[in-house]
Amino acid sequence: MGKKIAAYPGSFDPITYGHVNIVKRTAERFNKLYVIVMNNPNKEYLFSLSERLEMVKTDLKGIKNVVVDTFDGLLVDYLKRHRIFNLIRGLRAVSDFEYELQMANANRSLFPELEIFFLMADTDFSFISSSMIKEIANYEGDISKWVSKNVEIKLKEKLSK
Ligand code: COA
Numbered sequence: 609m610g611k612k613i614a615a616y617p618g619s620f621d622p623i624t625y626g627h628v629n630i631v632k633r634t635a636e637r638f639n640k641l642y643v644i645v646m647n648n649p650n651k652e653y654l655f656s657l658s659e660r661l662e663m664v665k666t667d668l669k670g671i672k673n674v675v676v677d678t679f680d681g682l683l684v685d686y687l688k689r690h691r692i693f694n695l696i697r698g699l700r701a702v703s704d705f706e707y708e709l710q711m712a713n714a715n716r717s718l719f720p721e722l723e724i725f726f727l728m729a730d731t732d733f734s735f736i737s738s739s740m741i742k743e744i745a746n747y748e749g750d751i752s753k754w755v756s757k758n759v760e761i762k763l764k765e766k767l768s769k
Contacts, residue, residue, distance in 0.1 A: 642674075
């Protein structure tokens, strides 16, 4: 059942070092990791799907067994189509748990063969979120500890418009 392939979906608006950390740790333990840039219909995004995809591709370029893709549909449909039976999500704090549990139950109900793995975010990144970074960048604060140079530039460009 495609045991050595996993997927790590998210909004990545924008990708942070917290996401990169989860990707690197997962990529070491699976033969292939699909990082899927998706839409959460409940969110309003700063960057378009294609802008988010480009930033993710740039930040993850050096990791050989990672495939970056995008999909504007139901996650389980993508997973079924690509025969991916392992899903990765990162957990930063207890506050993530309820939402993740709900999503995990829904996804497993739609796709019972799916196994979902939760990785604890490293402590250095456990408090960062894309929203927080956008807020700090909006006030021209220093975000260089949490995002790549490329993302920093893209954020500056976007927020100055
Ligand atoms: N380090 C830093 N930040 C992290 C992180 C980590 N390891 N893991 C998550 N985050 C942050 C993100 O930056 C994001 O912050 P924000 O809310 O401030 O933007 C937040 O945690 C959650 O982001 P993400 O993990 O991308 O989840 P999401 O809720 O935006 O999107 C999808 C989840 C896209 C996977 C989900 O909506 C989905 O599957 N959509 C497709 C449609 C579908 O199938 N829906 C049914 C789902 S049951």
